[in-house]
Amino acid sequence: MxxxxxxxxxxxxxxxxxxxxxxxxxxxxxxxxxxxxxxxxxxxxxxxxxxxxxxxxxxxxxxxxxxxxxxxxxxxxxxxxxxxxxxxxxxxxxxxxxxxxxxxxxxxxxxxxSSARTAASAAVAATALRPEGHQGKTIAVIGAGVIARNICDYLSAADCLPEAYLVHDLHEPSGQALAEHLRGTQDAPVSFTTDLAEALAADTVVFATTALKPYVTTPFKPGQLVLHISLRDLVPEVVLGAQNILDDIDHCLKADTSPHLAEQATGSRDFVTGTLAGVLNGDVTLDADRPVIFSPFGLxxxxxxxxxxxxxxxxxxxxxxxxxxxxxxxxxx
The missing domain is CATH 3.30.1780.10 (ornithine cyclodeaminase, domain 1)
Structure with missing residues (x-):
């Protein structure tokens, strides 16, 4: 005792x-x-x-x-x-x-x-929300810190194996360091880009930044999967243009996260498609004609x-x- x-x-x-x-x-x-x-x-x-x-x-x-x-x-x-x-x-x-x-x-x-559970949640979502796998796809990682490194390691452990990786970070040495880590741990080609738009166009986009306010205004396209791990990168219009999967709806819609800002802008939670557990349980069905954003607040x-x-x-x-x-x-x- x-x-x-x-x-x-x-x-x-x-x-x-x-x-x-x-x-x-x-x-x-x-x-x-x-x-x-x-x-x-x-x-x-x-x-x-x-x-x-x-x-x-x-x-x-x-x-x-x-x-x-x-x-x-x-x-x-x-x-x-x-x-x-x-x-x-x-x-x-x-x-x-x-x-x-x-x-x-x-x-x-x-x-x-903390970084392991965050990375594992991203990898679980990557598997559940793209059940056909990531073969032939490009994964872009925006933000190149410890969380991003762990996410990439867990994506590999979950057999989310893309055709190529793309890394973007405002601090180029950090971005190059993550790219070098990926070259040493993954079989896929890895590139660093200073062009945010190039990263945003990838098949799967991972956000692992320290952004305090939204800066991404470009809407995502059908078929894109967004793992919005850092939670404050997307303006409400981008959120509203996609299917939104959260870890816990009440938990996530607070603290000025991007989903919370979307709720404030609309006065409604109708834009929330469901939870990741709902997807895992087969209770949530996704529309292939719309992009999917996973936004976990962290439980x-x-x-x-x-x-x-x-x-x-x-x-x-x-x-x-x-x-x-x-x-x-x-x-x-």
Whole structure:
């Protein structure tokens, strides 16, 4: 009852690198469990700073349900200016709690968990929303940070294998770094482009930027699949011109995401086609004559599911670090 463990970032990365297919299955199952109403996923809570409007720290509490016995919270900071010194934009921890007692049982380095669950959700969507596969297609990646790298790795693990990759980033060294990573890990040709319009014309377009406001005004064409992972790239008119798949409708339509702005512009949610779990369950049918946009806000239940998986694997590998006497009092009297 009073055991407490730490799982360090190196261990988290090793577990996730070696078990991407298992994480894909886990994320897919968790979406379905959430859709069935078996989880609790409250709103995310944003800590903002008046003198740093681009920075924030976000709390994502969640509960995976009585069967799992796991509750917890991710505390993740996003400070984009970190990249100017070569440091990652995001840092995070995940605390897991025991449902029976409420006691914390573990703390895990969670930037890797967060990027893995985000990337896995993109790959699950890429598979479900383009069931015929990506052969003969071009995948463009707009934004070339850690999330983009992980998305590409998970697309490969999910057998989303395109004919070619195209990379675009305003910071060319980052874009070239992602292109080089893809050349070393993928069989498809890879090109870097400074032309946003060229990237937007690809068969599958992945957004993984740090954009705070929409800048994409070009409508997408029938047959295009858009994985809008960074959530604030598209103006409302672009959203309204497509079929829109979200991870959780109430969760996504807030915080001035592009879908939220579309709701504000129309006063309606009629533009929402359904959820990814609805697609996975066969409850949502898509129209081949219209483009499809997947916009996930990011669910804390995914962090919990992946974090609990990492903890069990670390215990099995003997790499979880137990902290003796972490709790100062273990008896009421």
């Amino acid at each position: 009073f055991n407490f463990e730490i799982v360090a970032g190196g261990t988290v990365r090793t577990v996730l690198q070696n078990r991407r297919r298992e994480v894909l299955d886990l994320v897919s199952r968790t979406y379905r469990i959430h859709e069935a109403g078996q989880t609790v996923n409250p709103d995310s809570y944003f800590l903002r700073f008046p003198e740093k409007p681009d920075s924030r720290i976000i709390a994502l509490p969640a509960f995976l349900g009585p069967e799992s016995g796991v509750a917890g919270i991710k505390w993740i900071a996003s400070f984009p200016k970190n990249t100017e010194s070569g440091a990652p934009r995001a840092s995070a921890v995940l605390v897991l709690n025991d449902y029976a007692t409420g006691y914390p049982i573990a703390c895990l380095e969670a930037a890797a968990i 804390g239940v995914l962090d919990l599911a992946v974090g609990a998986f990492v903890l069990e694997e670390a215990r099995r590998d003997g790499t979880a670090i137990e902290i003796p006497d972490f709790f100062g009092e273990t008896r009421r009297w």
